[in-house]
Amino acid sequence: MNLRHARLRLALVITAVLLLGAGSLGYVLHARDRERPAREAGASASFDLAEPGLYFRDAATGRVARRAASDGPSEPGGPSCDRFHAAGEHALCLRKLPGVPARTDALVLDRRLREIRRVTVPGIPNRARVSASGQLLSWTTFTTGDSYNTSAFSTRTSILDLRTGYLVKSMEQIPLTLDGARHHDSDVNYWGVSFADDDNRFYATVSTRGRTHLVEGDLRNWSARALRENAECPSLSPDGTRVAFKKKVSDEARAPWRLYVLDLATMREHPLAEPHSVDDQPAWLDAATVGYGLDGDIRSVSADGTGTPRLLVRGGSSPAYVSGPPR
Amino acid sequence: MYLAANGRPDAPPRTPGARRRVPAAVLALGAVSLVTDISSEMVTAVLPLYLVLGLGLSPLQFGFLDGMFNGATALVRLLGGRLADRGGRHKRVAGAGYLLSALSRLGLLLAGGATAGIAAALAADRLGKGIRTAPRDALISLSGPPETLGRSFGVHRAMDTTGALLGPLAAFAVLWATADAYDAVFAVSFCVGLLGVLLLAVYVQAAPAIPPTAAPTPAAASTAAPARPSRATALRDPAFRRILYAAALLGATTIGDAFLYLLLLRGLDLPPALFTLLPLGAAAGYLLLAVPAGRLADRYGRRPAFLLGHGALLCAYAVLLAPVSWPSVIAVLALLGVFYAGTDGVLMALAAPVLPAHGRAGGLALLQTGQALARLLGAAGFGAAWTFWGQRPALWAAALALAAALAAARRVLPRPAASPRTPTPEPS
Numbered sequence: 001m002n003l004r005h006a007r008l009r010l011a012l013v014i015t016a017v018l019l020l021g022a023g024s025l026g027y028v029l030h031a032r033d034r035e036r037p038a039r040e041a042g043a044s045a046s047f048d049l050a051e052p053g054l055y056f057r058d059a060a061t062g063r064v065a066r067r068a069a070s071d072g073p074s075e076p077g078g079p080s081c082d083r084f085h086a087a088g089e090h091a092l093c094l095r096k097l098p099g100v101p102a103r104t105d106a107l108v109l110d111r112r113l114r115e116i117r118r119v120t121v122p123g124i125p126n127r128a129r130v131s132a133s134g135q136l137l138s139w140t141t142f143t144t145g146d147s148y149n150t151s152a153f154s155t156r157t158s159i160l161d162l163r164t165g166y167l168v169k170s171m172e173q174i175p176l177t178l179d180g181a182r183h184h185d186s187d188v189n190y191w192g193v194s195f196a197d198d199d200n201r202f203y204a205t206v207s208t209r210g211r212t213h214l215v216e217g218d219l220r221n222w223s224a225r226a227l228r229e230n231a232e233c234p235s236l237s238p239d240g241t242r243v244a245f246k247k248k249v250s251d252e253a254r255a256p257w258r259l260y261v262l263d264l265a266t267m268r269e270h271p272l273a274e275p276h277s278v279d280d281q282p283a284w285l286d287a288a289t290v291g292y293g294l295d296g297d298i299r300s301v302s303a304d305g306t307g308t309p310r311l312l313v314r315g316g317s318s319p320a321y322v323s324g325p326p327r
Numbered sequence: 328m329y330l331a332a333n334g335r336p337d338a339p340p341r342t343p344g345a346r347r348r349v350p351a352a353v354l355a356l357g358a359v360s361l362v363t364d365i366s367s368e369m370v371t372a373v374l375p376l377y378l379v380l381g382l383g384l385s386p387l388q389f390g391f392l393d394g395m396f397n398g399a400t401a402l403v404r405l406l407g408g409r410l411a412d413r414g415g416r417h418k419r420v421a422g423a424g425y426l427l428s429a430l431s432r433l434g435l436l437l438a439g440g441a442t443a444g445i446a447a448a449l450a451a452d453r454l455g456k457g458i459r460t461a462p463r464d465a466l467i468s469l470s471g472p473p474e475t476l477g478r479s480f481g482v483h484r485a486m487d488t489t490g491a492l493l494g495p496l497a498a499f500a501v502l503w504a505t506a507d508a509y510d511a512v513f514a515v516s517f518c519v520g521l522l523g524v525l526l527l528a529v530y531v532q533a534a535p536a537i538p539p540t541a542a543p544t545p546a547a548a549s550t551a552a553p554a555r556p557s558r559a560t561a562l563r564d565p566a567f568r569r570i571l572y573a574a575a576l577l578g579a580t581t582i583g584d585a586f587l588y589l590l591l592l593r594g595l596d597l598p599p600a601l602f603t604l605l606p607l608g609a610a611a612g613y614l615l616l617a618v619p620a621g622r623l624a625d626r627y628g629r630r631p632a633f634l635l636g637h638g639a640l641l642c643a644y645a646v647l648l649a650p651v652s653w654p655s656v657i658a659v660l661a662l663l664g665v666f667y668a669g670t671d672g673v674l675m676a677l678a679a680p681v682l683p684a685h686g687r688a689g690g691l692a693l694l695q696t697g698q699a700l701a702r703l704l705g706a707a708g709f710g711a712a713w714t715f716w717g718q719r720p721a722l723w724a725a726a727l728a729l730a731a732a733l734a735a736a737r738r739v740l741p742r743p744a745a746s747p748r749t750p751t752p753e754p755s
Binding site for chain 1: 383397440499501502503504505506507508511515518519521522525529530566579
């Protein structure tokens with residue numbers, strides 16, 4: 001090749017570098033303007049938990065919205081959250097912080113959705129639960145070795161007691177009884193806590209040595225014991241007699257889970273009518289109905305195993321039914 | 328610019344070893360790989376975060392998607408090699424592979440939240456990666472005199488690894504600047520990938536047209552130059568077959584880096600977060616050692632270099648069998664660096680001169696696929712052994728198997744006498 005060609009090539013490459021660089025920079029700046037305000041929005045002044053209804057995360061805006069009647073319009077205006085739950089006096093809003101390694105802000109909000117406490121934990125937002133009184137809160141994050149080790153995730157679950165202000169950053173060290181014996185292992189992982197009405201008892205999932213168990217825990221005694229195997233993300237019914245959960249029914253990675261309800265008195269379980277695999281912690285919308293996220297929508301199904309699933313909200317997640325002033 | 332000004336890079340010099348410069352085409356291909364690896368590692372680094380947080384896929388589903396395509400890459404490679412050999416279309420096939428991978432970022436960008444779209448984009452990326460690898464290595468091997476191939480591959484792999492190290496940094500810079508706009512990472516990755524394709528188009532020459540009868544080595548000439556080269560030509564050559572067997576045998580006794588890192592973390596009871604840093608250490612070692620290892624292999628023989636590289640891996644097993652302490656972390660990472668420097672590019676440099684120019688891409692593809700499948704088998708076997716016997720017995724078994732494979736490979740690997748153009752006689 002001669003010099004003229006070499007110069008031509010160099011000019012071509014420099015032009016391309018400038019064009020592609022400008023394109024990249026433009027896109028980054030555009031994305032920066034687009035993301036910044038939406039991610040940190042608080043609730044608008046008129047939006048609070050006073051009105052009963054279904055509260056959920058609206059996928060289009062990333063903010064919490066409310067639907068008062070089951071076929072009524074959605075009213076946006078809540079804070080922007082990746083995961084949300086509310087009950088009694090308080091709401092819990094998990095918000096991923098930008099950047100790497102992943103960190104999550106757990107925002108504790110009062111009934112007017114004003115922030116009263118903020119805890120920053122490592123990981124990606126996953127589960128959020130508030131006890132019926134609003135005094136106990138729990139959240140789970142996925143923690144991951146972000147870049148090089150791709151598929152290994154572990155969970156980290158915190159419990160916050162607002163009566164004492166005491167925060168358990170990771171409940172991994174809770175003494176665990178498994179098959180009647182104390183269990184010690186470094187691979188113990190908890191997720192998906194659900195509190196009972198007495199603000200002491202709770203249910204959760206523990207995973208260890210490749211198996212998952214439903215555990216019943218006691219906050220005051222700080223202990224947990226496994227009740228049965230293969231029940232994940234428990235959700236205690238309003239009357240405290242049943243637990244809705246997801247059960248691994250297949251080793252096929254595409255569709256491993258189904259929704260079940262377990263009767264705590266008889267320890268018998270029955271499947272719900274949802275035929276699809278659900279990877280969410282179910283939420284009781286009333287004593288007979290369970291809501292859950294599936295494929296980016298919120299659906300509901302009868303808790304007794306009959307009927308057919310219903311589409312509640314298109315483009316929503318984190319359903320929580322708030323029933324007016326606290327008891 | 329040096330890249331373009333370096334005359335005719337593909338013409339072997341008349342006096343072997345007199346020229347100390349790396350062929351311009353190799354530098355150009357190295358630059359293409361560097362830029363492309365920045366592009367692809369950007370996506371690799373943020374994909375788990377994006378799928379799980381951005382799209383709400385469960386980690387289990389993500390693992391499934393991730394694993395689904397990994398095996399396919401090895402097989403697509405064979406296709407890329409064959410396509411490239413037909414009429415010497417190395418540059419075009421490699422370019423198509425690079426372009427496909429770059430376009431797959433656009434697919435990720437446009438797929439939005441649709442899992443099927445994401446899966447298709449990932450498949451396109453792996454397809455591109457599989458297709459381009461063998462023609463690219465064949466181009467490197469055809470771009471310089473056979474006696475400096477080790478250095479050429481060393482330079483290329485060092486540049487390639489540099490890109491792989493820069494990619495995650497670039498991705499995290501974008502995420503940080505945009506408050507987690509994953510689409511911005513894909514957009515930037517797309518632009519960088521296009522630049523890689525352009526560099527290839529502008530600075531890399533098509534493979535020099537070598538008539539089948541004028542193949543560079545007697546080994547190749549013995550295959551009688553069929554008009555339609557195929558994989559069978561490479562396999563019919565006894566010297567190539569022996570290299571393939573040795574590489575597969577050694578590959579099957581390799582347990583996979585992840586297990587080594589896991590053993591380190593467990594031995595020292597380190598936080599799992601360090602899992603992300605250990606591969607960086609090994610990659611840095613590879614980066615530093617790739618060029619010197621290639622040069623040494625050119626001077627003292629690629630066969631002993633390849634064997635010594637696996638010897639370094641055996642030493643790493645031995646270090647882990649001893650009580651683990653902080654120095655063992657350094658030692659294992661350094662030994663892994665030596666292992667990759669002594670085996671990755673060196674194997675290509677070892678096999679390339681044996682293969683006829685018109686069947687080179689297919690032959691190299693076969694070799695790479697065979698090695699990759701064998702390593703997959705080795706890692707799976709070690710995982711099973713770990714589960715059934717526990718970690719120490721499994722590691723002992725792996726070490727013994729590797730030692731036995733090394734002894735066997737020493738017998739199987741052809742002596743360099745088969746290649747008269749090697750300038751210096753080899754010890755050993």
